[in-house]
Amino acid sequence: MKELEKYLNSKIGLTNNKNLEALHRFFTKDQLKYLMDKTIAIVGTNGKTSTANFIYKLLSKETKQVLMFTSPHLVNFQERIQSYSDINFDFISRSVHDFETENNITLGYFETLFLIACKAFLDNEMDYFICEAGIGGVLDTTSVIQSKNVVLTNIGRDHQDLLGYTDLDVLDQKIFVSKSIDNLFVGELSDELIRVIENDYKHFKSKHLLKDFIDGKSKDFTSNQLNYLFASLIVNFLLGSNTKKVPLDFNLEFVEGRFEIINRNPLKILDGAHNIDGFIRTIEDYEKVFSSLDTHLYLGFKNGKNIENIISYLKPKKQYKLNFIEEKTFFNQQNPGKFIDYLESENIDYKIVELSTFSSNKNPSILLGSLYLIGEYKKRITT
Numbered sequence: 001m002k003e004l005e006k007y008l009n010s011k012i013g014l015t016n017n018k019n020l021e022a023l024h025r026f027f028t029k030d031q032l033k034y035l036m037d038k039t040i041a042i043v044g045t046n047g048k049t050s051t052a053n054f055i056y057k058l059l060s061k062e063t064k065q066v067l068m069f070t071s072p073h074l075v076n077f078q079e080r081i082q083s084y085s086d087i088n089f090d091f092i093s094r095s096v097h098d099f100e101t102e103n104n105i106t107l108g109y110f111e112t113l114f115l116i117a118c119k120a121f122l123d124n125e126m127d128y129f130i131c132e133a134g135i136g137g138v139l140d141t142t143s144v145i146q147s148k149n150v151v152l153t154n155i156g157r158d159h160q161d162l163l164g165y166t167d168l169d170v171l172d173q174k175i176f177v178s179k180s181i182d183n184l185f186v187g188e189l190s191d192e193l194i195r196v197i198e199n200d201y202k203h204f205k206s207k208h209l210l211k212d213f214i215d216g217k218s219k220d221f222t223s224n225q226l227n228y229l230f231a232s233l234i235v236n237f238l239l240g241s242n243t244k245k246v247p248l249d250f251n252l253e254f255v256e257g258r259f260e261i262i263n264r265n266p267l268k269i270l271d272g273a274h275n276i277d278g279f280i281r282t283i284e285d286y287e288k289v290f291s292s293l294d295t296h297l298y299l300g301f302k303n304g305k306n307i308e309n310i311i312s313y314l315k316p317k318k319q320y321k322l323n324f325i326e327e328k329t330f331f332n333q334q335n336p337g338k339f340i341d342y343l344e345s346e347n348i349d350y351k352i353v354e355l356s357t358f359s360s361n362k363n364p365s366i367l368l369g370s371l372y373l374i375g376e377y378k379k380r381i382t383t
Contacts, residue, residue: 001078003090007097008077008112017108017134023144026099026115031122035145038121039129040234043137043174044153044187046278047227051153051187052132053255054231060084062239065126069117071110071134074257074375075382080113087120095119110134111141118145128238137177148182150175150204151234153227155193156277167193179203185234186210188218188226208237222285224259257374259285267364270378272371274302276309282368283317292319296365298358300325300373301334308342310369315348321363322350329355330376355380 024032040055042048049070056068065085073079081087096115100107107115114131121129131147133140152174155167171193175184181204186194188210197207210226211218213233218226254260259282260270267290273282286292297320301307314320322343324336336352343350355377358367367377 001089004093004116005077007093008109011107011109011112014106014108017110017141019105019107019111020139020141020144022103022105023111023115023141025103026096027118027122032145034122035118035129036148038127039131039145039147040149040151040238041131041133041142041145041147041177042151042153043133043140043177044151045156045170045174045275046273046281047153047187047223047230048132050224050227050255050258051151051231051234052130054228054253055130055151055234056082057253058231058235059128059130059238062235064128065124066128066130067117067121067124067126068130069114070130070132071113072371072375074371075378077113081117081120083120083124083126085120085124085126087124089116089120092116092119092123114141133174133177137174139173140177143177146178146180148178148180149185149238150178150181150183151185151187151230152189153187153230154277155189156275168196171196175201176203182206183208183237185230185237187230208233222259222288223281224254224285228253257371257378266362268358269366269368270374271366271368272374273368274305274370276306276313279310279368280313282366283313286366290364292317294321294363295319296321296323296361296363298323298325298353298355298365298367299369300329300336300355301369302372303332303334305334305370307334307339311339311343311346311348315346322348323353323357324350325355325369325373326352330370330372332372333370 042052052068052070056066059066067083069081071080093116096112131142133142137143155170184204184207186197186207186209210230210233214229257270257272262268262270271282273279299322314322327333327335327337358365367374
């Protein structure tokens with residue numbers, strides 16, 4: 001594993017995830033066919049990692065051999081490639097490095113881990129490869145697979161400079177992660193977008209809607225619960241079960257960094273919501289389950305995120321106390337000083353604080369705004 005870690009460290013900071021046209025050469029035709037048939041490709045704006053993890057857990061409980069590839073990681077790169085099988089990652093990383101040399105290309109960090117995950121899956125002849133896309137779909141690294149099974153979690157506002165500024169633009173990017181889909185699983189989408197899928201897209205054979213599985217009662221559930229139900233729908237279909245039965249541990253399942261309750265008294269929650277739609281859903285979920293009175297929000301955002309629309313959403317919610325994490329706390333953090341003028345122009349009370357104050361605060365508190373922030377917090381409490 002040390003060899004792989006050294007190899008990956010050499011990729012940090014590179015922006016070379018642009019080798020899509022070359023990636024197919026890493027595989028034989030038979031390998032690509034096997035990946036195409038066995039991969040569950042997961043695209044969407046929010047909920048991808050949670051849905052992937054739930055599918056992984058449910059399939060593993062059915063004694064299926066599964067490998068899961070997700071991103072980003074919180075603490076350690078090993079979070080991105082998970083399987084119960086024994087995998088020689090150092091050996092696999094050598095083959096990926098050789099591929100770079102033979103083709104005179106430099107792979108990016110994401111591309112490298114993706115190829116390692118694919119080879120681990122192929123070498124161990126597993127049953128299912130759960131593969132979360134990075135950004136987008138049609139031009140995403142993972143689209144080289146052209147999966148027969150595609151999961152579309154939802155459509156929202158994020159990376160709009162790359163994916164488009166309307167829901168239809170984003171949908172068009174995401175849904176073409178594969179051009180020939182046997183089974184399209186559709187999560188929490190508006191009726192309008194579902195109609196667009198039904199009427200305008202002809203590259204899938206069958207579709208399976210979350211709203212039908214839950215009888216249109218999405219507002220009765222939190223995002224975490226919906227993701228678990230969605231995963232249950234997908235696994236039930238893949239395993240040939242038509243039942244709507246949900247495992248008894250339905251309310252106990254969680255994914256690290258996604259509405260993760262780390263303490264009950266005082267209440268402490270970690271959530272990596274990093275775009276306006278995910279942020280709103282996190283707050284709505286919180287208000288469904290807990291009293292929001294005198295709740296402290298600890299906020300930190302990655303560079304490039306639109307902070308003003310999140311602050312505008314919070315402005316009328318006076319029950320929340322806003323605490324912005326001081327600059328240079330986590331990787332690629334947006335300096336909170338950049339939006340202080342906006343906060344003051346809107347007469348919004350706030351504090352700039354150290355990350356440690358989240359733990360010491362005796363009030364109900366939520367840490368959110370970036371998965372990098374959540375990862376930094378977890379690193380600090382485990383060292």
